[in-house]
Amino acid sequence: MNFADQDPALRPLLDRVLSADDRARIEPLLTELGALAAGEMDRQAALADANPPRLRSYAPDGERVDEIEYHPAHDRLAEIAFERFGLAAMSHRPGVHGRPDRAPHTVKYALSYLYVQSEFGMACPLSMTDSAARVLRLFDPDRYAAEIAALASTDPAVRATGAMFMTEKQGGTDVGRTETVATPADGGAHWTLTGKKWFASNPGADVILTLARVPGQGEGTRGLGMFLVPRLRPDGTRNAVRIDRLKDKLGSRSIASGEVTLDGAYATPVGELTSGFRQMAEMLNVSRLSNAMRATALMRRAVRESVAHTRQREVFGTPLFDQPLMRVTLLPMILDAEAALGLVLEAAARLDDADAGDATAAGLVRVLTPLAKYTVCKRARTVTGEAMEIRGGNGYIEDWVNPRLLRDAHLGSIWEGSSNVIALDVLRCLRRQAAHRTLAATYGGRAGALPLPAGKRLAARWEELAARGDRLLAGPADEQEMRIGRYADELTRTVMATLLLEQAAYECEGPSPNGRTLLAAHAYLHLLADPDALPRTALHHLDALADGGCRVPVAVAEGAA
Template sequence: MATTTAVPDLDPRTGAPPRRAGGDLLEGDRPLRDALVREGAGELLAEVHAAGRTFAAGDAIDDGTIANVATPQIVGPAEVRFDPAFHAIMRRAVEHGITGVPWADERPGAHVARAAKFMLLAQVEAGSTCPMAMTYSCVPALRLSDAVAAEWEPRVSSGVYDPRELPAEAKDGALIGMALTEAAGGSDLAGLTTVGRPLGGDAYAVSGVKWFVSAIQSDAFFVLAKTETGISCLLVPRLRDDGTPNGFEITALKDKLGNRSNPTAEVTLTDAHGRLVGEEGRGVAAIMAMIGGTRTDCVLGSTAVMRLGTAEAIHHGDHRHAFGRALSEQPVMTAVLADLALETEAAVAAALWLVRLAERSRAGDEGAELVRRIAAPALKYWICKRAPIHAAEAIECQGGFGYMEDSRLARCYREAPLMSIWEGSGNVQTLDVLRAVQRTPAVLEALLAELDAAAGGDRRLDARTAELRALVADPQRLAADPRGLAARIALALQAAVLVRGAPFEVADAFCASRLADGPPAVFGALPASVDAAAVVARHRPQDG
């Protein structure tokens, strides 16, 4: 059945198809709509549709472009200045509840709905998702101190964007970031040089140099510092109560490959006033209460890269013609587009399932927490690794146009590797998976039970589950290939979610192309049994 226009309508100068702008990003994203319903957020679809309309608008797309060209500049010891376009993006995002709002919302599925909005935002402007992720994820860490939570949680969950350069207590809303990384290393904290000197009670004077601090405009930062009993987590405001810098100096902004709207800085702290969060000497455990959320948001960000790439590639193929018909209807291109779509749908399904798993864990479901313990690092590893490869293929689908800045995929390509680096690189995630399997037998049992829940739905998934059972029973094989283990677990979980809830043609195509012999080396090498046109139709964007 023909689904595309009869004649090409590309821009004669750039080769660009008509711009996708206007409408509703969610309306044309059936996999995301289905996942929202499947993971318990069906009653909240209307507000996600509202976000979809906001982020599909032409002015939002333009603001995203401008914010990455007119980049932030240092204008004071502790202050950066942004183009109004970035503030406009941030205001839209905060007002749609993408920061801490779900923590004050007791409706089932509130966090799942927020995750979907995050993915819609990330398709328009990825730099803003960094402060969104940290300000959302900070709440469990804030709650480790009743006094700190009482002061800061209302600010981060207010749904108000307040960029005024004022002390936090004078503002209607606040952003919170992290200042962890030092020049000597990231994940290895043995060389940490920042120190916290006790001032009495929960107060400390913090001094040191942090080498990579993103969203530097945040109102406060979680800082890891050495104290008398070990590494502790301290919340350090950027400004003092009188509005002057809190021993906080921005010494340089990083010239990053992408994510350029988001200011990442080198910072020197000199007797900055901070407050203890969690127990003294237990700072790593305290900050992990936050990083659990930001790692999941890295999965969401990578998934958004895939959705944008898939939508733009299909849109381009629908409007570009070759040999008498739309490029998207040429069988070899249809296969590539379908493969990109399968990768995207598996990421969407697994990402929202993971967010729902965290909701269940917070509600006291111990089994959900055990599964989350291994699923989170496995999916963070795999989905974030797949995004750059996916982005490259999506650009190729657009030909020469895709390699120009006129295409939205040029910026998307620069963003794609970042999520795999942030919040623990691939090796960190795979070692986390290995530790979970080796140290906590209940985690492995919960994982296999989760896969068994899809037993009988697809013979290839059943075979993968049996293979995992055999693999984890052999400690030597496990330790020899942590990356292979994480990939196998991630693919099995993606397949299980799809088998239980996605249309048959999608689940069957995913299992046939990813589980039988592992993922193909290139996109588009699908088994002949796959209904590629049906898969593409399910992902065809309707905005614009």
């Protein structure tokens, strides 16, 4: 098996969104990683999940060591991610896979999407390492050139991992209540940090970015500075970062999360200390896009498992896949996984543009990221749950992958901000930047320009959504908060519908037109307008939608409009 070969949407999407050079360069990586994900990685991931990390607080002589011991399966999965494929490195330096420049975010997320279909947990330290390198590059590149190089290395002898310690017990989402205190030391050459962090993923990281209160700087988030806390002090001794215990988590069990005490820990400032919260928000926003990518990967794996099971499982003499109710169950799962992948790659492409200085793209990324995190992570919980039920009793048994997919899916809606927190962040984008208008202008314009009748309907839907956003913002503040969740979900789904239709237009052109994605787009639009709809043509051609093994005539797809 090969997860890349079994994905009907991935390669056609990359054909459209990547340059010819990038597309040619990624192809052998897709083939190799797709095979690993379906084979060795899947076996190692099951082992790592069943053998979670353990904390060794003390050496035999009583010395405090705070070391985390991992199963060899974890180490092999880390080797594949960090070293063989350079998933944390490729956005930060040239040379990875022979590239003359840094890889686009679209390439990184496409490969990471394949990786996560087998191993979800490792994507946490991957994301934080990638994000830490990004923050240091953006805000303090000269001071931290060595740390950036280590975070972006694929050499096992020198590579470093990153972490973000933000959550405190009394604060949680309310970062302004952070109590960790920074104190200048050695005449201001460095600082010491004292406080407790309640949720610290990858607590044994080499490079930790955290927030601490700077004396005299003010209250709330204004008073917070960002600091780099290394695992080792400059003299090579262990820093005063005490891992109090590891969390016994529902999912993401292959990697460690813990409670940490900073006991006068050596630290150095990152960028301007008055900008700590803004700098951490940059790290958080990119990590939220990674969350959406991981949720998309979980959905795709769940869909693949469900399609394979229903094709071989016969009930009353008929394969489950061919039974009407099962087809109605599978169709929205297939559509949501495909639509989510389009959204993740779109956000990644706009992030590439924003990094190149495009202000409009930066505004889009600012709202697309929480939208994707909100809707895609919520939907992954439903899709993985449906997949477990589809497999029946076996789906509830740990011998199969379904329990792990379900456990991991629930983390996406909590990690880096729960759904309500994310919805309020979308509301903030609407209030401050009129982001609903930006979305409507961008994607409504793109929909209206498509040579497909459905494009005009989508453009009209965008006009209506923009007007609804205006009405929402005109209401009382408490009503805005009560309504934003549902409105954010509709914004996200309409972006995804637009991207599906855009991809469909691309695939319907050229020397070998295929109406498969157009059929998927029409079915998605029907269900968006009416959740009780029965897209009969799509249900009839479910084989093509499930794995792309057969083509759909464009005329057939057009008739499904």
